[in-house]
């Protein structure tokens with residue numbers, strides 16, 4: 001049975017960042033269909049099982065959806081486009097309006113959602129507010145190959161960045177990655193399922209320190225360990 005992540009997310013909209021900032025737009029409940037100016041754009045939640053998902057990924061997804069039932073975990077929705085709200089937020093930081101024009105924004109895709117079903121970054125993310133943990137269930141597809149039969153390190157780094165970044169974003173609002181360190185310990189076979197764990201370790205002013213690891217679905221193999229530094233953007237500073 002296909003289940004959307006949108007419904008269990010409703011209460012996440014009430015979260016606040018450490019500086020009292022509103023919870024980032026990514027975490028707010030959003031309807032599946034939104035109006036983008038005069039044009040209709042379908043905001044489909046992509047963090048629901050599709051036919052490319054392996055049995056392992058479905059099983060893990062179902063386990064986490066079960067954990068969502070008592071409210072301890074939330075499933076985070078994934079979209080291909082940025083939302084209007086996100087565009088508005090980033091406008092504050094980009095003084096060059098070229099990339100925030102609506103007609104350009106409708107053509108952009110989030111990197112991790114830009115492949116055909118099953119070939120790229122199949123994933124779903126869950127968040128535990130009490131533990132300040134974000135977990136990403138990730139199945140890397142055939143187009144993410146590095147060494148023959150294994151995931152490219154850049155693809156692994158992308159999902160680690162996204163997962164650690166999500167922890168930072170939930171804690172601190174609009175952030176960017178300033179530093180990401182990864183120890184690749186065991187290669188990840190293509191199309192296998194891994195679990196990326198991340199947690200906020202420390203917040204110092206605008207700096208959010210996050211750490212995490214990548215484990216096989218059966219938790220027997222530690223594939224990677226990572227730390228990241230994310231910086232809350234300063235609305236008084238231009239990024240460009």
Ligand SMILES: CCCCC/C=C\C/C=C\C/C=C\C/C=C\CCCC(=O)SCCNC(=O)CCNC(=O)[C@H](O)C(C)(C)COP(=O)(O)OP(=O)(O)OC[C@H]1O[C@@H](n2cnc3c(N)ncnc32)[C@H](O)[C@@H]1OP(=O)(O)O
Pocket residue numbers: 026110161162163165166168169175176177178179205206207229230231232233234237239
């Ligand atoms: C993180 C994203 C969230 C992921 C979301 C997941 C799923 C996605 C769903 C929806 C889409 C939403 C978001 C987008 C998706 C994914 C994005 C993935 C993340 C990225 O792909 S993102 C691109 C790569 N990223 C960059 O392109 C950054 C380039 N960079 C800069 O734009 C600046 O560099 C900036 C803004 C980072 C800081 O600039 P700034 O001027 O605001 O701050 P400043 O330099 O003053 O530093 C303040 C304090 O941080 C210390 N500090 C700074 N850098 C440090 C370092 N490297 N090491 C150690 N300490 C450092 C200073 O020493 C000072 O410390 P102190 O206060 O103690 O003096």
